[in-house]
Amino acid sequence: MMGSSVAIRHFRIACIAIAMAISSMMSLVRSASGETVTLRVGHFPNVTHMQALIAHGLSRQGRGWFEQRLGPDVKIEWFVYNAGPSAMEAIFAGAIDLTYVGPSPAINAYARARGEDIRIISGAVEGGAALIVQPDSGLRNPADFRGKKLGTPQLGNTQDVAARAWLAAGGLKITLTGGDAQVIPTANADQLGLFQRRELDAVWTVEPWVSRLEIEANGTVLIEEKDAVTTVLVTSAKTLARRRELVRRFAAAHEELTEWIRKNPGDAQAAVREELIAETRTEVKPALIAHAWPRIVVTGKIAREPLDAFVKKAKEAGFLRTLPDLSRLIERP
Numbered sequence: 001m002m003g004s005s006v007a008i009r010h011f012r013i014a015c016i017a018i019a020m021a022i023s024s025m026m027s028l029v030r031s032a033s034g035e036t037v038t039l040r041v042g043h044f045p046n047v048t049h050m051q052a053l054i055a056h057g058l059s060r061q062g063r064g065w066f067e068q069r070l071g072p073d074v075k076i077e078w079f080v081y082n083a084g085p086s087a088m089e090a091i092f093a094g095a096i097d098l099t100y101v102g103p104s105p106a107i108n109a110y111a112r113a114r115g116e117d118i119r120i121i122s123g124a125v126e127g128g129a130a131l132i133v134q135p136d137s138g139l140r141n142p143a144d145f146r147g148k149k150l151g152t153p154q155l156g157n158t159q160d161v162a163a164r165a166w167l168a169a170g171g172l173k174i175t176l177t178g179g180d181a182q183v184i185p186t187a188n189a190d191q192l193g194l195f196q197r198r199e200l201d202a203v204w205t206v207e208p209w210v211s212r213l214e215i216e217a218n219g220t221v222l223i224e225e226k227d228a229v230t231t232v233l234v235t236s237a238k239t240l241a242r243r244r245e246l247v248r249r250f251a252a253a254h255e256e257l258t259e260w261i262r263k264n265p266g267d268a269q270a271a272v273r274e275e276l277i278a279e280t281r282t283e284v285k286p287a288l289i290a291h292a293w294p295r296i297v298v299t300g301k302i303a304r305e306p307l308d309a310f311v312k313k314a315k316e317a318g319f320l321r322t323l324p325d326l327s328r329l330i331e332r333p
Helices: 002-028 047-060 065-070 084-093 103-112 158-169 188-196 209-217 237-242 244-263 265-280 286-295 304-316
Strands: 037-043 074-080 098-101 118-127 129-133 149-152 182-185 202-206 220-225 229-236 296-298
Touching: 037 047, 037 065, 037 084, 037 244, 047 065, 047 074, 047 098, 047 118, 047 229, 047 244, 047 265, 047 286, 047 296, 065 074, 065 244, 084 098, 084 103, 084 229, 098 103, 103 118, 103 158, 103 229, 103 304, 118 237, 118 244, 129 158, 129 209, 149 158, 149 188, 158 182, 158 202, 158 304, 188 202, 188 209, 202 209, 209 220, 209 286, 229 237, 229 244, 229 304, 237 244, 244 265, 244 296, 265 286, 286 296
Parallel strands: 037 074, 037 098, 149 182, 149 202
Antiparallel strands: 098 229, 118 229, 118 296, 129 202, 129 220
């Protein structure tokens, strides 16, 4: 009997300890007043932001992926941007807490803050970006682009930096506003019409716009960035310091969603398509998403080496004067 009583007492103590641990964890995601904590998350209406598209769609339906995993005291608010620099400005302004973004804007913002305010907490997508040219343009290498017009999503975004660095590496003088070839930052939604009217000779962009330029404008893929880091998950250092446990759980839910996408490509494509229609208010055909899908690899992995390569490209493109120390850029919460 005594042994049984001791066992029961130990069991009760363990239960109390577990309950205290859970209570402590939940208190980390409550505000001081006990009200719901809101996490504000940014992303773009691109297939290369598929984790965010799917989660945003589920939030819209009241079946939030992150909400279910972070608990009833956490609310997710979604904000949609055209490209990375706008999202990073929102991070700096404190308008959002986390964002899915390309590596180049994240690195530029990190350098601008001298390593103090930007942290990459997870990978998201590799591939899904390409340089598309007019089918009869004869454009094959950087020298052919002399006097040509090349569209990118936004000044300083990942594809903009890649385009400028590629042209410069090929011997062309490229400035932020001109040079031997014109790199013209143009919203993704406007690129298609300009390309169809031949007002752009080429476009460096991401899916689904790559596939739209191919299918709807007969564009030809000149360069496909198959292994490039296209999307990462970023937070501010302030958010990480203030709500580390909550950010950690968000990153874990992001990893879980990434794995779900791998195992359920059909359902994932349908969810991405539905949310793209909601955000862009344009028809998105299933065939378009299916065409774009094989180019994209979802991953939670993030390594230092590819980011060092982006730093060099950003310097070549004129966005960085010196090479910043990236030792604090990646931080797994």
